[in-house]
Amino acid sequence: xxxxxxxxxxxxxxxxxxxxxxxxxxxxxxxxxxxxxxxxxxxxxxxxxxxxxxxxxxxxxxxxxxxxxxxxxxxxxxxxxxxxxxxxxxxxxxxxxxxxxxxxxxxxxxxxxxxxxx
Numbered sequence: 001x002x003x004x005x006x007x008x009x010x011x012x013x014x015x016x017x018x019x020x021x022x023x024x025x026x027x028x029x030x031x032x033x034x035x036x037x038x039x040x041x042x043x044x045x046x047x048x049x050x051x052x053x054x055x056x057x058x059x060x061x062x063x064x065x066x067x068x069x070x071x072x073x074x075x076x077x078x079x080x081x082x083x084x085x086x087x088x089x090x091x092x093x094x095x096x097x098x099x100x101x102x103x104x105x106x107x108x109x110x111x112x113x114x115x116x117x118x
Contacts, residue, residue, distance in 0.1 A: 011046065011077045016074050022073055024072045024073070024074070025072070025073040026072070027046055027047065027048045027070070027072070027073040027076050028046070028047055028048075028051060028069065028070050028071075028076070029044065029045070029068070029076040029115070030045055030055075031043070031066045031067045031115065032045075032064065033066055034061035034062070035062050036061050039093055041102050041103065042066065042103050042104075042108055042111070043101050044083055044084065044103070044111070045098050046073070048073065051065060057096070057097065058096060061094075066108065067115055069115055079114075083111055083115070084101060087107045087110070087111065088103065088104060090104045
């Protein structure tokens with residue numbers, strides 16, 4: 001399962017209102033770098049599965065894990081939404097599940113700082 005923006009992804013405040021038992025489910029917020037010959041960017045996301053399983057789906061890109069933050073699903077959702085709202089979106093040349101959660105790689109230090117505030 002992958003979290004996206006509350007308007008397009010699986011998780012939203014509505015989702016947690018309807019499924020309050022999932023708020024404390026163990027999950028991971030991840031920040032990864034994706035690149036190929038034409039572009040480089042970062043992606044933030046949430047998974048309840050292994051990070052390696054999630055990033056294996058990005059066939060068109062080389063991936064590297066930058067940071068993984070474990071925690072409760074709802075708290076990670078709130079942090080992810082805060083970060084996504086703070087930084088300009090990057091639109092990858094190739095669409096994939098989670099393409100709306102991408103940002104310019106020049107923001108990496110600031111995003112890491114935001115992730116460390118938890």
